[in-house]
Amino acid sequence: MIKVTDLKKSFGDLEVLMGVNLTLSMGETVSIIGPSGSGKSTFIRCLNLLEKPNAGRIEIDDIVIEPPNFPAKIVQQVRLKVGMVFQSFNLFPHYTALENVAVGLMTVKGFSKSHARSLAAEYLEKVGLADKLSNYPAHLSGGQQQRVAIARTLAMSPTIILMDEPTSALDPELVHEVLSVIREVVTEHTVTSIIVTHELNFAKEISDRVFFMDKGVFVEAGPPSELFVRPTKDRTKAFLAKFLPNDDFTI
Amino acid sequence: MGSLFDIEYFFKSIPTIAGGIPEAMLITVIAFVVGCAIGLVVALLRIYPKRGLTRLAIIYVSFIRGTPLLVQIFLAYYGVPLIFIFFKAGHYVSGISAIWFIYISFSLNVGGYMSETIRAAIVAIPKGQMEAAYSVGMTTTKAMVKIILPQAFYSTLPNLGNQFIMLLKNTSLAFVTSVPEIMAEAKIIAGRTSKFFEVYIVAALLYWAICLVLEQILKRLEAHYGLKR
Numbered sequence: 001m002i003k004v005t006d007l008k009k010s011f012g013d014l015e016v017l018m019g020v021n022l023t024l025s026m027g028e029t030v031s032i033i034g035p036s037g038s039g040k041s042t043f044i045r046c047l048n049l050l051e052k053p054n055a056g057r058i059e060i061d062d063i064v065i066e067p068p069n070f071p072a073k074i075v076q077q078v079r080l081k082v083g084m085v086f087q088s089f090n091l092f093p094h095y096t097a098l099e100n101v102a103v104g105l106m107t108v109k110g111f112s113k114s115h116a117r118s119l120a121a122e123y124l125e126k127v128g129l130a131d132k133l134s135n136y137p138a139h140l141s142g143g144q145q146q147r148v149a150i151a152r153t154l155a156m157s158p159t160i161i162l163m164d165e166p167t168s169a170l171d172p173e174l175v176h177e178v179l180s181v182i183r184e185v186v187t188e189h190t191v192t193s194i195i196v197t198h199e200l201n202f203a204k205e206i207s208d209r210v211f212f213m214d215k216g217v218f219v220e221a222g223p224p225s226e227l228f229v230r231p232t233k234d235r236t237k238a239f240l241a242k243f244l245p246n247d248d249f250t251i
Numbered sequence: 252m253g254s255l256f257d258i259e260y261f262f263k264s265i266p267t268i269a270g271g272i273p274e275a276m277l278i279t280v281i282a283f284v285v286g287c288a289i290g291l292v293v294a295l296l297r298i299y300p301k302r303g304l305t306r307l308a309i310i311y312v313s314f315i316r317g318t319p320l321l322v323q324i325f326l327a328y329y330g331v332p333l334i335f336i337f338f339k340a341g342h343y344v345s346g347i348s349a350i351w352f353i354y355i356s357f358s359l360n361v362g363g364y365m366s367e368t369i370r371a372a373i374v375a376i377p378k379g380q381m382e383a384a385y386s387v388g389m390t391t392t393k394a395m396v397k398i399i400l401p402q403a404f405y406s407t408l409p410n411l412g413n414q415f416i417m418l419l420k421n422t423s424l425a426f427v428t429s430v431p432e433i434m435a436e437a438k439i440i441a442g443r444t445s446k447f448f449e450v451y452i453v454a455a456l457l458y459w460a461i462c463l464v465l466e467q468i469l470k471r472l473e474a475h476y477g478l479k480r
Contacts, residue, residue, distance in 0.1 A: 050382050072390075080388045090383035094401050104387035107397055149383075156387050 001025055002047070002160065002192065007056035009042055016042045017053070018216035026159070029186040029193045031203035034213035035239060040196040041087075043213070044162040047194070048082040049075050060160065080108070083158035087165040089145040091137040091152075097124060097144075098133040101152045108156070123151040127181050143174030147181050154185065161185070163195040175199070182206070200243050204228050212236045261449040267440055268453045271433035272461070274350075275422045278432065281354050283415055286361025293366035295395075298373060308366070315363025320356075321424055327356035328428050349428040357425075361418055368414065372407035373399060405476045412469035416462050423458070433457055 002024040009017040016039045024030060032040045045051040047058065049070060058065040063077050091100050101120035105111045111119070124133055127147040137145050146166060153161055166182060167175045179202050186193045186206050197203050203210055204224040211221040212231075220227060220236045231237050296308045315323070331352055332344040376399050384394030404411075426435035433454055441450040 048386060050385060076388065076390065079385060082386075084382075084386035086379060086383065086386075088379055090377075090379035092380065092383070092398055092402075094405060103397055104389065107393050108388040152383075152387060 001059070001061055003057075003059040004047075005057040005059075007043070007046060007053050007058065009039075009046055009051060009053045016216055017046070019056070020213075020216070020218060022211070022218065024192055024194070026192055027190065028208050029206055030195070030209045030211060031207040032194065032196045032211045032213055033198070033200060033203060033239075034219075038213045039216040040213050041164050044084075044164055044194055044196055047160075047162055048079055048084055050084070080156070081158055082160045082162060083153035083156055085146070085149050085153050085161065085163040085166050087168050089137070089142070089149045089169070091145050091148055093137050096134045096136055097129060097140065097148045100137070100148055101155045104152065104156050120151070120155055123155045124148065126154070126184075127151045128177075141174060142170045143177045146170065146178045150178075150181055150185065158191065160192045160194070163193065163197070165196050165198065167197070167199060198243075200228070200240075212239065214239070257446055257449055260444065260446050261453060264437075264440055264446075264450050264453050265457075268433060268436045268450065269457060271431055271436040272457065274430060274432040275419065275425075276461075278350075278353055278357055278422045278425060278430075279415065279419045282357035282361050283418055285354070285358035286365050286418075287369075287411075289358065289362025290365025290367075290369045291400075293362065294370035294373060297366070297370055299391075312363045312366055315360055316367075320360050320421055321427065323360055324353065324356045324424060324427060327352040327359075331355060350430050353422075353425045353428055353430050357418070357421070360421075361414065364414060368407055368410045369403065372403035372410070375406065376402050408473055408476060409469070412465070412472075415469075416465055419461060419465070420458055423454075 002022065004020060004022040007017055007020040008015070020039075020043055032043070034040050042051055046053045047060075049065070052070055053065075053067045055067050057067075060078060060081055063074060063081070065074060065078065091097075092103065095103060098117060098120050101123055102113075102116040105116035105119060106113060109116075121130070121133055124130060127150055129144060129147055129151070132140060132144060132148075135144075137148070140148065150166075163182065167178050170178060179199065182193075182195070183202075183206055185191065186195075195203070195207075207224050209221055210224050210227045211218050212227065212233075212235075213219065214235050220231060220233045227236070228240065231240055293308045293312060296305045328349070332341070332347075335341055335344045380398055380402065381391075381394055384398045389397070422432050423434035425432050426438055429435060437450045437454040441447045444450075
């Protein structure tokens with residue numbers, strides 16, 4: 001369970017999040033959509049404390065985070081529960097695909113080298129990269145790199161996975177392979193997934209709920225069948241009109 | 252009047268002067284290793300500030316970069332004994348070999364320069380690397396050791412090599428404390444025979460030869476680690 005109450009974050013004078021509220025239940029898959037600079041990325045980065053929110057409250061299962069206090073122990077607990085997939089993959093360039101997945105298992109979970117490596121190989125197989133174990137990131141395509149990154153995240157067995165525009169940095173022809181891996185992950189429903197994305201059709205297909213964010217708040221949320229078809233707020237309508245010009249959502 | 256260049260003496264003096272190579276290498280390796288350790292600590296203090304310690308680190312780097320190595324050697328040579336005397340341990344000083352003052356001054360010197368090299372290398376690693384390490388649950392220390400420092404090391408390898416070569420050549424200054432390295436050996440026999448040019452040409456060629464070997468080793472190291480990225 002995730003419960004976010006009145007979360008606020010600013011960078012200097014720039015207020016990015018102006019009181020965000022959200023409640024998710026276990027196993028739910030939600031997408032966050034909205035214009036650039038609306039605070040989507042900042043919001044999910046607050047959830048694993050890569051950004052420290054200024055005010056509000058985050059509850060993740062039994063862990064409570066209340067700014068401005070972020071005890072190292074709590075931060076650690078949060079990050080063990082919450083995994084993240086980044087827009088620019090952020091694989092470790094000095095490690096092979098296998099080592100990228102195994103390094104967290106060894107250093108964080110304390111698994112033995114052989115155990116970590118065999119587990120890592122399993123996860124890489126799951127994302128369709130069984131033949132790329134010993135490749136360095138520089139020798140993988142963008143789509144393959146992102147799949148390694150997803151395997152790295154899954155291997156830590158988080159209960160929540162955050163995805164920050166996981167396909168935005170990919171060549172169009174590689175988007176598909178990453179989306180199908182994500183689809184597989186979220187449909188298993190063993191994790192709660194929060195996906196920031198501009199792939200509206202994908203969001204529509206896989207999300208239990210879609211949140212529309214603008215100017216640092218959630219303007220509107222609902223199942224895709226409602227939000228995409230019958231948005232109630234003008235800002236949502238204007239945004240969707242730009243992205244889905246062919247979809248008829250007017251009543 | 253004899254010949255301008257006594258080629259026979261030139262060859263004859265090689266073994267004696269080359270006898271200083273082990274000492275020169277020892278100073279280089281010790282100062283490099285200790286200097287790297289100091290440099291790393293200082294670099295981390297500047298990246299993760301710890302109030303007073305960071306200020307101290309800044310002053311240290313500024314002093315090392317702002318004063319000549321030769322002066323630093325003399326300061327260690329005459330200053331360290333004063334510290335012993337201050338702590339009422341003056342009677343130990345005479346038992347300390349001059350080489351220790353060289354190790355100390357060279358290590359501190361390398362540490363000062365190295366801290367800036369290491370800091371630059373760490374800061375140049377993309378922010379996403381640390382974030383990715385955090386996102387799999389690593390602490391800052393673990394992320395530094397497993398993710399950031401190895402990458403910083405690979406990327407700054409050419410700089411480290413440069414510093415190593417500079418350091419090797421700087422060991423020639425150690426002769427002022429009569430540590431028997433290459434330059435000291437050369438000076439001793441030159442003083443005896445007044446064949447200065449022959450002797451210093453030998454010294455120059457020895458330094459050059461060692462540096463050529465080091466350059467080759469570095470090239471291999473870079474090629475080896477460069478492949479991964």
